[in-house]
Amino acid sequence: MPLTRWLRSSAALYALPLMGVYLMFPLTGELPNLDDNWPGATVLATAATVMAVTPVCAAVAAWEGTRLRQGGVFRATGVRSPITVLAWSAAPVAGAAVLGMVTAFAVVTAEMPGVPGGPDLLILATALLVMAAWTMAGMAAGRYLPPAVGIPLLLVGTWLWFAYPSALEPLWLRHLTGMNLAACCATGEVFDRRALAAQSLLAVSIAVAAYLGWASARRSATRTGAIVLVPALGLGLAAFTVRDLGPEAGRPRAGGLVCTVRQGIEVCVWRERRSRLAATAAIVAPAAKRISVAGGVAMPRRITEGAADGAGTWNVVAGRDSTSDDIVFSLVTGLLPAGPPRCAGTGSPAWDIAYVPVTVWLAERAGVSKNVLATKAGPEAVAVVKGVLALPQAQQRRWFRHNLAALRRCDLSPVGIPAS
Numbered sequence: 001m002p003l004t005r006w007l008r009s010s011a012a013l014y015a016l017p018l019m020g021v022y023l024m025f026p027l028t029g030e031l032p033n034l035d036d037n038w039p040g041a042t043v044l045a046t047a048a049t050v051m052a053v054t055p056v057c058a059a060v061a062a063w064e065g066t067r068l069r070q071g072g073v074f075r076a077t078g079v080r081s082p083i084t085v086l087a088w089s090a091a092p093v094a095g096a097a098v099l100g101m102v103t104a105f106a107v108v109t110a111e112m113p114g115v116p117g118g119p120d121l122l123i124l125a126t127a128l129l130v131m132a133a134w135t136m137a138g139m140a141a142g143r144y145l146p147p148a149v150g151i152p153l154l155l156v157g158t159w160l161w162f163a164y165p166s167a168l169e170p171l172w173l174r175h176l177t178g179m180n181l182a183a184c185c186a187t188g189e190v191f192d193r194r195a196l197a198a199q200s201l202l203a204v205s206i207a208v209a210a211y212l213g214w215a216s217a218r219r220s221a222t223r224t225g226a227i228v229l230v231p232a233l234g235l236g237l238a239a240f241t242v243r244d245l246g247p248e249a250g251r252p253r254a255g256g257l258v259c260t261v262r263q264g265i266e267v268c269v270w271r272e273r274r275s276r277l278a279a280t281a282a283i284v285a286p287a288a289k290r291i292s293v294a295g296g297v298a299m300p301r302r303i304t305e306g307a308a309d310g311a312g313t314w315n316v317v318a319g320r321d322s323t324s325d326d327i328v329f330s331l332v333t334g335l336l337p338a339g340p341p342r343c344a345g346t347g348s349p350a351w352d353i354a355y356v357p358v359t360v361w362l363a364e365r366a367g368v369s370k371n372v373l374a375t376k377a378g379p380e381a382v383a384v385v386k387g388v389l390a391l392p393q394a395q396q397r398r399w400f401r402h403n404l405a406a407l408r409r410c411d412l413s414p415v416g417i418p419a420s
Contacts, residue, residue, distance in 0.1 A: 015060050019100050023052040026108055026181060034111055036272050036320040040185040041112055042120040045104035045129035047181035053100040054131045054178075057093050058138035059155035063090045065142020065214070066150065086214065090135055096232075097131045115272050123180075126196045126203075130178030133203035134158050134211070140210040168198050175242040175249055176202050176235070182248075187270050187319070188305060189250035197236035205234020257306050263289070268304040269318050280318040280327060287328045287366045288314065291335070294365035296397050305333065310335055325372040332363045336407065343410035350406040354414035356381045358403050361388055361396070384417060 027048040034044055052200035068089060105119065134154075141150040162179040175183070175195040184191045209230045212223060259268040265288060269277050284303045292299045308315035315334030318327050336359060340351035360373050361383045374382050388399055392419040399416050406412040 015056050016096055016099070019053045019056050019096060020103065022056070023048060023100055023104060026051050027104055030181065031107070034108065035185070035187045036112070036115050037185060037187040037270070038112070038115065038117040039120045039123070039189070039191050041115075041189070042123045043180050043184050043191065045108045045119070046123055047179050047183075049097075049104045050127050050130055050177075050179045051099045051159075051181065053097050054134050055155050055158040056160065057097050057131060058134040058158045059151045060096070061090060061093050061135045061138025061176060062142040062145070062150040062154045064093065065139040066145075066147050067142075071145050074391050081320060083215075086136075086139060086211075090139060093135050093138075094132065096126075097135070101128070114275065116274075117272070120191065122193070122196055123191060126199050127178060128209075129200055129203045133207040133412065135205055136207045136210040136214070140214040143214055171196075171247050172239055172245055175199070175245055176238050176245070178203065180249060184248060184250035186250065188253050188317075190253050192245060192249045192251050194241050194245060195249040198241040202231075202234045202238040205231045207248055207350070228256060252307065254306075257304060259304075260265040264303045265300060266304075267316075268302065268306060269316075270305050273305075273318055273320070274284050276318050276320075280316070283324045283327050284316055284331055287331055291332070291362065291366050294393075294397070295362060297335075308334060323372075325368045328366050328368050328374065329363050329372070332359060332366055332368070334361070336404070341408055350403075350409075350412060350414050354403045354406055357384045357388075357417050358400065358407065361385045366391065376384045388416060 006134055027044070030044055030048070030060045034040060068085065101124075126263070137158075138150075138154045141154055144150075145153070162177050165173045165177055166182070167176070176198055178199045180191075180195070183195070194262045212230070213227050253270075256271050257268040258271050258274050258277055259266050260277055260281050261267070262285040265281075265285050267277070267284055268279035269280055273280075288300055288303060291297065298311070300312055302308075302313045303316050305316060305318065306312060309312075314331060316327060317330040317334075324328070336355070356377050360377045364370065364385060370382060388396055391399070402412070403417065406414045
């Protein structure tokens with residue numbers, strides 16, 4: 001068959017517009033949340049493609065499987081091997097999937113000018129494997145099910161599999177689908193490879209079972225058992241692999257910092273933000289001195305976007321859209337407790353009362369403008385702190401230190417802050 005006629009005969013060609021339109025919804029909807037790192041960009045491109053393209057590919061593959069069955073391919077004397085027949089029938093579907101992936105990466109790449117590195121190949125390979133597995137499942141379904149059943153079953157069922165586990169428990173379930181949207185990654189994170197391993201295990205098991213069902217219609221206990229047990233085993237191994245993961249697949253990044261020294265303080269940012277290192281250092285070094293004087297805390301030796309202990313090492317975030325006020329505010333919040341203490345049976349009422357005013361006072365003393373503080377914390381908190389700022393410096397420091405301790409303990413009540 002001539003190549004052009006072969007392509008025109010595939011339903012994948014006519015499904016391409018549907019794939020393209022649907023792909024733009026998850027892709028462009030998440031672009032504003034894209035951070036300046038390639039793992040996050042890869043997750044966005046692959047997850048959007050898996051979500052938008054795979055259900056259509058599975059449904060188209062079901063149609064192609066039905067065409068082969070109705071054309072008597074499986075009843076005729078075999079000239080080509082089953083794998084050859086499968087490859088020629090599924091190739092246009094695979095081409096449509098790859099075209100969708102290329103489109104997604106073209107869109108996200110336009111949002112990554114100057115960001116070093118490139119797509120995460122393991123995330124990309126896993127997504128392609130997931131798409132191939134469900135395409136194979138569609139081919140198998142098309143051999144045995146009528147089009148009125150097989151096509152909507154694959155289209156809707158596959159979409160539900162990608163869409164719904166992200167809102168369900170147990171949490172490990174959401175790491176099995178291959179649709180990783182919102183699971184990772186900020187620039188300070190890396191993708192947990194256990195999630196990729198689990199997705200690959202399940203995808204391979206689905207593909208193997210689907211091929212066993214597609215390649216031969218001969219009924220045997222061994223073949224039927226394999227078709228049932230292989231995906232069950234894959235699901236079990238995949239679930240075991242991600243049993244300890246939380247709702248997200250990101251984990252803290254361990255390396256990749258670039259550093260400089262400013263006013264005796266080492267300042268470090270992620271290598272993707274190398275171009276902002278000098279400006280960040282010029283902002284945070286004097287802000288750290290103001291915090292030290294106002295709060296009576298020791299100057300840090302290091303200010304970093306990486307791991308920090310809040311004592312000799314302070315944390316900062318210098319995102320690509322961060323203003324100088326945003327950077328200083330992140331420095332302030334990095335010094336405060338990340339959450340309330342665990343107070344047996346009582347909770348931590350001091351946290352609800354004191355956290356925002358303490359943050360606002362420290363940020364104001366660090367140099368954040370009042371307009372920004374009003375936007376971030378609300379005018380009520382700014383009004384509370386205004387009264388504190390009218391006190392002598394020594395009293396302000398005592399106010400801060402007492403309320404900071406109240407945030408960390410269960411036996412202290414905040415002072416100088418009216419309960420709401």
